[in-house]
Amino acid sequence: MYKQFIEATGAEMSSDFIFRQLFDRESCTYTYLLADGGTKEAIVIDPVIEMVDRDIEQLEGLGLKLLYAINTHVHADHVTGSGMLKKKTGCKTAIAKVSTAEGDLKIGAGDEFTFGKYTLEVRATPGHTNGCLTYVLRDLGMVFTGDALLIRGCGRTDFQEGSAATLYKSVWDNILSLPDDTKLYPAHDYKGRTVTTVGEEKRFNPRLTKEVDEFVKIMDNLGLPYPKKIDVSLPANMVCGLYEVPTKE
Numbered sequence: 001m002y003k004q005f006i007e008a009t010g011a012e013m014s015s016d017f018i019f020r021q022l023f024d025r026e027s028c029t030y031t032y033l034l035a036d037g038g039t040k041e042a043i044v045i046d047p048v049i050e051m052v053d054r055d056i057e058q059l060e061g062l063g064l065k066l067l068y069a070i071n072t073h074v075h076a077d078h079v080t081g082s083g084m085l086k087k088k089t090g091c092k093t094a095i096a097k098v099s100t101a102e103g104d105l106k107i108g109a110g111d112e113f114t115f116g117k118y119t120l121e122v123r124a125t126p127g128h129t130n131g132c133l134t135y136v137l138r139d140l141g142m143v144f145t146g147d148a149l150l151i152r153g154c155g156r157t158d159f160q161e162g163s164a165a166t167l168y169k170s171v172w173d174n175i176l177s178l179p180d181d182t183k184l185y186p187a188h189d190y191k192g193r194t195v196t197t198v199g200e201e202k203r204f205n206p207r208l209t210k211e212v213d214e215f216v217k218i219m220d221n222l223g224l225p226y227p228k229k230i231d232v233s234l235p236a237n238m239v240c241g242l243y244e245v246p247t248k249e
């Protein structure tokens with residue numbers, strides 16, 4: 001029964017690994033909380049500013065110390081909660097060094113975050129934006145893909161220095177090259193799905209299973225409207241979400 005529950009929810013069985021997949025209904029964003037239950041050290045990936053109180057409640061409820069609030073990229077559809085989490089907990093923020101956004105840590109491929117006995121490896125997966133990063137928790141076969149890879153989809157490539165050909169290479173070289181049973185956790189899902197695997201996406205992803213030229217055509221013709229909050233999100237996310245709208249004299 002417990003095993004069935006674990007399989008159905010994607011929760012982790014490792015005895016002291018703490019994992020929460022948290023959802024913001026408005027932007028359909030997943031925020032991930034990872035922690036070592038022994039040392040109580042925690043990391044939050046892709047927090048949303050409106051949901052910071054929820055995140056703090058989770059951290060406090062579990063008696064965790066937040067070390068890092070890290071972003072997979074400069075989001076265009078919501079404001080990051082990383083700056084607010086820093087203000088409230090004293091954690092460090094992080095974002096890709098190739099982006100022009102501020103962060104305590106400007107990171108890139110090969111960098112690592114350690115929390116307790118766990119290590120999160122940073123991989124560069126540009127294409128949705130030029131500064132997209134994917135975080136790999138090798139010890140547990142879990143990967144946080146941001147918007148590079150979505151379940152049965154991928155991030156759009158029509159703004160923020162997006163490039164479909166670059167995204168295709170990033171995903172195949174850095175994500176779909178991992179073992180088939182690796183679990184993939186995206187930054188968004190718009191259909192209620194929570195987790196996928198490398199093996200599943202290699203078989204069933206309707207975009208990424210195509211040859212690169214066809215993939216590029218698909219991406220060039222998505223015809224998606226711009227995210228509703230893009231004008232607010234982009235300037236705010238340059239400063240970890242702590243953007244104050246200038247007031248007129």
Ligand SMILES: N[C@@H](CCC(=O)N[C@@H](CSS)C(=O)NCC(=O)O)C(=O)O
Pocket residue numbers: 027075076077147153154155156157188224225226227228229
């Ligand atoms: N309707 C939403 C934005 C939806 C959207 O554009 N999602 C992005 C990721 S957030 S920039 C995306 O890459 N989607 C790919 C896809 O195939 O859906 C809003 O207004 O916020």
